[in-house]
Amino acid sequence: MTVGRLGKPDRSESFGEGLLGTILDLAHELPPHRVGLVVAETVGRLGGRSPQILLQDYGQQRLVPLLAEGLTGGEPLSIDGSEAGRCFLTSLPVELALADGVRVHVPLLDGGDQTGVLAVTLDAVDADDRRLLRRIAGLVADLLQTKNGHTDLFFRTRRSEPMSVAAEIQWSLLPPLTMTMPRVAVAGVLEPAYDVAGDSFDYALNGGTLHLAMIDAMGHGLDAATMATVAIGAYRHARRISVELSEIYLFMDRAIAEQFAPDHFVTAQMLRLDTTTGRLQWVNAGHPAPVLIREHRVMGRLDSPTTLPVGFGGAQPQVSSVMLEPGDRVLCFTDGLVEEHESGKEQFGEDQLIDWVNQLEKADRSVRAVARDLSHTLKRARGDATSDDATLVLLEWRG
Known part of the structure; x- marks a missing residue:
């Protein structure tokens, strides 16, 4: 710490503070379409050029350049097989030597989720550059997340094909696809990304407790999306007033029964994890049983007593529990993941799912x-057939 003549710390602005301060000072009233100009100005003061903000598309296949003033455009990059994709998948910086300098890719991390990648070219890179770029990327990720609710610019960038109205509703319901925290991590994938209707999931980390739910509303199109919206809304309401897992089912059941015809239903799986002890509790309402993965091998299904799907007025369900070990993962999925089949052939099946998990x-x-790899691999193994929603969520207790 530098101390001035009067014994006070030196509070004059350093170069690094000035760089980060540029973003912070402008962030509050910055229009979303001008984010690129601020990024370009900031990295330009560091000697950087050709800045790109690369956002993951909804299908989780490509990184798409954000087209905004100050930023470099270009073609979308495959997540698999590109330097930017390697940065995205590992959440680590990746540097690529060029004839005129070094192309640096830095992950845009926000609350454990990853928005995309910041890429910039410098003549040379040292430890100070790496530190400043990492911190700039952190602020840019927060800025993108903050501005996301004020614009359609980022949504449009992430779309590589037309999206159905039902899928539009479902994506608006979702929390971030990924959350990584010291004790717990969650990642989810929805397929078909641009036409999903009845599948959804939700989670919340409240203190030391992770809450997670996965649902599958019957049918397709807007009817299924509307049911999913009501089911997730009822789940969040019950969770936020801190009722027990079995009572959350009753809240959801009543909401669906009151709003839809008697033959309409939603299958559901509700989980609660104590992130301090590893105690996992869950309730199953007509949903496929989760799979327990230990030491990177499938140990078996987490079978439990089930009750009727939400909306059918089932009895108050029994809560099951298991003690996880550090590093254990739990895979939750909807039936579309294992019931899909090519014309005239058998269903894909749970055995094939387990085989791929182990690989x-x-x-x-x-x-x-x-x-991400599991969802894409399973889709290819099904012959790219997706006649039903096929959603999965992977939960890890890190201990």
Whole structure:
């Protein structure tokens, strides 16, 4: 710490504070379409050029350049097989030597989620550059998240094909697809990304307790999306007034029964994890049983007593529980993931799901990378057939 003549710390602005202060000072009233100009000005003072903000598309296949003043455009990059994609998947900076300098890719991390990648070219890179770029990327990620609710610019960038109205509703319901915290991590994938209707999930980390729900509303299109909206809304309401898991089911059941015809229903799985002890509790309402993964191998299903799907007026369900070990992962999925089949052939099946989990699970891979690869691999193994929503959520207790 530098001390001035009167014994006070030196409070004059340093170069690094000036860089970060540029973003902070402008952030409050910055129009979303001018984010690129602020980023370009900031990295330009560091000697950076050709800045790009690369956002993940909804299908989780490509990183798409944000087209905004001050930023460099270009073609979308495949997440698999590009330097930017490697940065995105590992959440670590990646540097690429060029004829005229070094292209630096820095992850845009926000609250454990990853918005995308910031890419910039410098003549040379040292430890100070890396530190400042990492901090700039952190502020830019927060800025994108803050401005996201004020504009359609980022939504449009992330779309690589037309989206149905039902899918529009479902995506507006979702929390961030990924959350990574010291004790727990969550990652989810929805398929088909641009036409999903009845599947959804939700989670919240309240103190030391992680709450997680996965639902599958019957049918397709707007009817299914509307039911899913009511079910998630009822789940959040019950969760936020701190009722027990079995009572959350009753809240959701009553909401669906009161709003829809008697033959309408939603299957659901509600979980609660004590992130301090690893105690996992869950309630199953007509949903496929979760799968427990330990030491990167499937140990088996978390079977439990089930009650009727939400909306059918089932009895108050029994709460099941298990003690997880540090590093354990729990895979929740909707039936579309295993019931899909090519014309004239058998269903994909849970055995194939388990086989692929065992192949893709590795010690050095994050839940986000595994969940994404699992969803895409299963889709390819089904012959790219997705006649029903196929959603999965991977939960890890880190201990």
